[in-house]
Amino acid sequence: MLNIALIAHDRKKEEMVNFAIAYEHVFAQHRLYATGTTGQRIMEQTKLTITRFMSGPLGGDQQIGALVATNEMDLIVFLRDPLMAQPHEPDIIALLRLADVQGIPVATNIATGELLVKAIERGDFAWRELVHKYKPGAV
Numbered sequence: 812m813l814n815i816a817l818i819a820h821d822r823k824k825e826e827m828v829n830f831a832i833a834y835e836h837v838f839a840q841h842r843l844y845a846t847g848t849t850g851q852r853i854m855e856q857t858k859l860t861i862t863r864f865m866s867g868p869l870g871g872d873q874q875i876g877a878l879v880a881t882n883e884m885d886l887i888v889f890l891r892d893p894l895m896a897q898p899h900e901p902d903i904i905a906l907l908r909l910a911d912v913q914g915i916p917v918a919t920n921i922a923t924g925e926l927l928v929k930a931i932e933r934g935d936f937a938w939r940e941l942v943h944k945y946k947p948g949a950v
């Protein structure tokens with residue numbers, strides 16, 4: 812079971828919800844995390860259970876970043892809005908930086924998101940179970 816973070820900026824939320832609906836059968840087999848509003852929208856329109864953090868502008872990206880820093884997050888799908896400035900841009904950059912520190916796969920658009928989900932289905936991320944197993948106190 813992987814720890815997967817789902818995050819979407821406002822104009823990408825509908826796309827994220829449709830993505831979650833399309834791959835609900837895959838996501839249902841893993842532990843899901845999301846920023847506040849993204850998680851709420853997905854839970855309203857699927858049967859998925861999601862651990863929700865603060866909304867992005869209020870620190871949600873940083874809370875997910877904390878799990879990345881401790882190598883507990885396995886994969887991130889972050890549908891960013893490339894056409895609109897975000898007040899919490901530094902938090903977003905920090906999250907992506909930490910993902911690179913840990914070597915965690917990150918999709919920032921739906922095309923890559925689909926490739927990652929198909930990789931999950933194939934079991935390509937099974938090695939992450941070892942990371943969890945040998946990390947004392949990890950979730």
Ligand SMILES: O=C(CO)COP(=O)(O)O
Pocket residue numbers: 818819820821845846847848849850865866867868871872899903
């Ligand atoms: O702003 C976000 C990520 O940077 C997303 O936050 P919400 O899911 O709360 O809208």
